[in-house]
Amino acid sequence: MEFCPNCGKMLMPDKGKIKCRCGYEKSLKKEDLEEQYHMEGETNPEAKVIVTDRNNVALPTTTITCYKCGGTKGYWWTVQTRSADEAPTNFIRCANCGNTWRSSN
Structure with a gap:
């Protein structure tokens, strides 16, 4: 992860480059982008969402x-x-x- 040398914000990947809202951009190799910016979400298929209603309140x-x-x-x-x-x-x-x-x- 890198930060913008101009304004200090985190640089975000976009089309083979990392860019900042202030206009700064830097090209990176595909391997570097995958290594630094590849994020995976939760892959647990057994994860369940608990839904509460007026009859099932989750308060003390x-x-x-x-x-x-x-x-x-x-x-x-x-x-x-x-x-x-x-x-x-x-x-x-x-x-x-x-x-x-x-x-x-």
Whole structure:
């Protein structure tokens, strides 16, 4: 892998050359291109994709009391909604009705 001597961006292969968006280009031998820029994706035919829906949520659970339906199981997650020097915001979603609110912690 090489970087542009003009702007420092990574040079990408294109039609037997490596080029930069700034206009710089350099010719390479076919062997060098294959050695430096040949990438292979995952070839595992057994790989499976997990699809989740409302009935199969991949979030941690906690015991709650939903103020809308009275449900007792909730999913929770944390999001950094403000700057990094402030505490993150915790959210809870009722597993029964889907009602979502911020945690008071």
